[in-house]
Amino acid sequence: MDSLRIPILKIGDVLIASIQVALHDASAVQFKDDLLQKIHDTKARGVIVDLTALDVVDSFIGRLIADIAAMAGLMGTRVVLTGLQPAVAITLVELGLELPRVLTALNLEKGLAMMQSLTEESGDDAS
Amino acid sequence: MTQAKAAVIRSDLDIVIARTLARDTAKALGFGAIDQARIATAVSELARNIFLYAGTGNITVREVERHGRKGIEIVCEDQGPGIADIDLVMQDGYSTSRGMGMGLPGAKRLMDDFDIYSKENEGTTIICRKWRS
Numbered sequence A: 001m002d003s004l005r006i007p008i009l010k011i012g013d014v015l016i017a018s019i020q021v022a023l024h025d026a027s028a029v030q031f032k033d034d035l036l037q038k039i040h041d042t043k044a045r046g047v048i049v050d051l052t053a054l055d056v057v058d059s060f061i062g063r064l065i066a067d068i069a070a071m072a073g074l075m076g077t078r079v080v081l082t083g084l085q086p087a088v089a090i091t092l093v094e095l096g097l098e099l100p101r102v103l104t105a106l107n108l109e110k111g112l113a114m115m116q117s118l119t120e121e122s123g124d125d126a127s
Numbered sequence B: 001m002t003q004a005k006a007a008v009i010r011s012d013l014d015i016v017i018a019r020t021l022a023r024d025t026a027k028a029l030g031f032g033a034i035d036q037a038r039i040a041t042a043v044s045e046l047a048r049n050i051f052l053y054a055g056t057g058n059i060t061v062r063e064v065e066r067h068g069r070k071g072i073e074i075v076c077e078d079q080g081p082g083i084a085d086i087d088l089v090m091q092d093g094y095s096t097s098r099g100m101g102m103g104l105p106g107a108k109r110l111m112d113d114f115d116i117y118s119k120e121n122e123g124t125t126i127i128c129r130k131w132r133s
């Protein structure tokens, strides 16, 4: 079976990916690879990953998200997670995963606003 | 009592099937959203361990009752390599696969009862339960 590809949209210099299906491991890894490649190709300043539709984030997906944030960070790109369901956030902490270095926002709109202020703050003017 | 339902674990797709089965059963038994997420996440961890370390196995989900309290019981069985030192694998951070070593101790924290029976070269059975409040 082919792994489902998650579409990654580019708006200005921000990439937005919204995960709308239950991720199995292969499609999650595919998503990480696609996203990092797209960050490299577009030189995006920020990435927003919307997780509103995810009802389970286990250690595998949790680590993948932490890896994405760390690797994007190395390329100078900020990552903001949006839409984490309360039950998912509670479960992640109880599981033992707190994603300390990952920025989060309540929803896509707030995530975009956060990204805006982050990229302004860091003083990169649009060229 | 509803009938037990089982999922066979052979691929990473079956991990999603098993956790969805657990969540749907938990929901039908009246567990709230947070407990549903806890139960589904624990099953996701245990199913992935079967897939990674034993290759194949089974997960059975059923309703249980004790002292008038209802709950969900999840039995994970495999005939894989088994676990030599159970105390060791229950420690946060212990992994033989460069994982985070979070799956077993994390699943235990998410459930109420959690027991491992394992024999080297014969396999592993994990029985866990969550009780409805």
Ligand SMILES: Nc1ncnc2c1ncn2[C@@H]1O[C@H](COP(=O)(O)OP(=O)(O)OP(=O)(O)O)[C@@H](O)[C@H]1O
Pocket (backbone or CB within 6 Å): A059, A060, B045, B049, B050, B053, B054, B078, B080, B081, B082, B083, B089, B094, B095, B096, B097, B098, B099, B100, B101, B102, B103, B104, B105, B124
């Ligand atoms: N069903 C099993 N059969 C044999 N060994 C197992 C089984 N489940 C777990 N183990 C062993 O226990 C160790 C700890 O498992 P645990 O799920 O806690 O962490 P992990 O799978 O290594 O990493 P993570 O789950 O955080 O990605 C594994 O590395 C493996 O050696």
Ligand SMILES: [Mg+2]
Pocket (backbone or CB within 6 Å): B045, B048, B049, B099, B102, B103, B104
């Ligand atoms: Mg594991």
